[in-house]
Amino acid sequence: MTPAHRFSPPSKAYTAPGVLGRIVSERTQDYAGASFTLGAARPRARRFHAALAAAGLQLIAEVKGASPSQGAIAKLDPAAAAQSYVRGGASCLSVLTEPRHFDGSAEALRQVVAALDNLAVKVPVLRKDFVIHPKMLEEAADWGASAALLMVSILGPDVGEYLQLAHHLGLDALVEVHDEAELEVALAAGAEIIGVNNRDLRTLKIDLHNSPRMIAHARAAGYEGLLVAESGYATPADISTIRRSADAVLVGSSLAGSGDLERAARAILQEPTPTQGEK
Numbered sequence: 001m002t003p004a005h006r007f008s009p010p011s012k013a014y015t016a017p018g019v020l021g022r023i024v025s026e027r028t029q030d031y032a033g034a035s036f037t038l039g040a041a042r043p044r045a046r047r048f049h050a051a052l053a054a055a056g057l058q059l060i061a062e063v064k065g066a067s068p069s070q071g072a073i074a075k076l077d078p079a080a081a082a083q084s085y086v087r088g089g090a091s092c093l094s095v096l097t098e099p100r101h102f103d104g105s106a107e108a109l110r111q112v113v114a115a116l117d118n119l120a121v122k123v124p125v126l127r128k129d130f131v132i133h134p135k136m137l138e139e140a141a142d143w144g145a146s147a148a149l150l151m152v153s154i155l156g157p158d159v160g161e162y163l164q165l166a167h168h169l170g171l172d173a174l175v176e177v178h179d180e181a182e183l184e185v186a187l188a189a190g191a192e193i194i195g196v197n198n199r200d201l202r203t204l205k206i207d208l209h210n211s212p213r214m215i216a217h218a219r220a221a222g223y224e225g226l227l228v229a230e231s232g233y234a235t236p237a238d239i240s241t242i243r244r245s246a247d248a249v250l251v252g253s254s255l256a257g258s259g260d261l262e263r264a265a266r267a268i269l270q271e272p273t274p275t276q277g278e279k
């Protein structure tokens, strides 16, 4: 990547329908005046990647105070929430930084990074936002995140450029897809970590069959990178369909709204006994 490299605005940003389109246009406004200059490459620790690559199904637990589908979920203290999640077995944290619909903030991300800094085991943090500007990736790196979310539904084929920039800034990227067409784009871009969202962000509907189906597609296409199942998981039985095929599961609302984050994190990772309804 050369210093002269220029970022074009994502081609699909202005046409995304529904809730996603609204959030994307708000974020586009937020960063309209932001400037970004490509600096020297930063070393890539690949901590997020390494945590997900560990044996067994890994939990990415999300600090999420609200969502468009549920409204307010819980008033969380980000630092305390992060520590509870890690005690409950989470190997990565995801922190929303979108302020209007998810009650997120830069401060929340910084607080989580600081709270995890004192732990013996380094727990990587993902910046969860609607990335539409290179500045957002630089911020993620500056705030101490190990990774950032890149959504193919927003960036389209430009996701490749953003992926390279994330790596240049020392970040891993979770490249999110929802359907086959988006998976093709993620594969062509060279994504090392692909997240399959069970939620259709245009309609907010959840289909827990989506992740296992798309994971099978990715493997059938010869993809050897990491795969993350995202959204809608509330019980160990929900997870049974991806337990052996996904590398990690990303869980937000059901943990954040549980009232006991450590216990909820531990419980969701438990293998259900057959009487609890193996799917």
Ligand SMILES: O=P(O)(O)OC[C@@H](O)[C@@H](O)c1c[nH]c2ccccc12
Pocket: 062, 064, 128, 129, 130, 176, 197, 230, 231, 232, 233, 250, 251, 252, 253, 254
């Ligand atoms: O709260 P849930 O259903 O457990 O979902 C978590 C996470 O997958 C969800 O927050 C999410 C997935 N992709 C996103 C993109 C933007 C905002 C949020 C998301």
